[in-house]
Amino acid sequence: MTDESDEFETGASDAEETARPDADPRAAADEAAGDTEPVDPATDSETAGAEPRDDAGADADDAVPEDVQKYARFKKVDGAQYDRVNDFLRERTYVTAREWAIARLCADFRTETGVEMTKIGNNLPELVPFMTDTYTPQAVNQARSAFRDKVRKSGATFLYGAMSGFFTAEELDEMMYEVTEIAKFLLEVEGVDLSVEEELEAEERISSVMREVREASTELRQEELSDEE
Known part of the structure; x- marks a missing residue:
């Protein structure tokens, strides 16, 4: 796999250096990247006006739920902005980045009765190294919904491209390899x-599905051409 980790280098960026001190860094970063979805800072009664937490104090450790303290995701980007x-x-x-992180948190903090959105929002900086602010439950739900919508639309776009005949089988194989490498890195x-065996198994499942998609789309186009004659 290509090493993409250098992209997560530390240090302040130009956007951070020029941003207003009172600006929401999430909104500035999303705006710079073309993300126009609203970012809802934590303003509900559970988080607004809360005293700043001293990470070095014993009270701070007591305030953070045990499962949050033990959460081990995203440790490889501890120093990333x-x-x-x-x-x-x-x-x-x-x-x-916020949609990716929150979608993962919603999957990990799901219970039999639903997703613990309040816990996720209140402890977001402790859970994800590159998130610096707390979120309201509504903002957590908004980010999760945005993630789902984008996955659905991008999936439809890809499958249409695969079924339309715009790409050869070789081009689709190359494309699948590239996107699989990015997905594995994330x-x-x-x-x-992931073990080597798990990677190979996942790649074979994906390749098998894509072969079926190509074969089905080819048959469909051939049937349509036959009907037109």
Whole structure:
């Protein structure tokens, strides 16, 4: 796999250096990357007006839920700034850094009765190294919904391209290899340790599905041409 980790370098970016001190860094980064979705800072009664937490104090440790303290995702980007991660994602995917991180958190903090959105929002800086502010439950839900919508639309776009005949089988294979490498890298950043066997199995499943898509679309186009004659 190509090493993409250098993209998550540390240090302040131009956007951070020129941003107003009172500006929301998430909004500035998303705006610079072309993300026009509203960013809702934490303003609800549970988080507004809260005293700043001293990370070195014993009270701070007691205030953070145990499962949050033990959360081990995203450790590979401990030193990365939000906009560095955001730029990386925007160059390779349709999702932003906040949508990616919150979608993962919603999957990990799902219970039998639903997603613990209040816990995610209140502890977002502790859970994800490159997130610096708390979120309201509404903002967490908004980011999760945006992630789902973008995955659905990008999936429809890709499948249309694969079924339309615009690409040869070889071109689709090359494309699948490239996007699979990016997806595996993102999983590794989240802390998923894929074995060689798991990688090969996943690649074979994807290739098998794509072969079926190509064969079905070819048959469909041939049937349509036959009907027109």
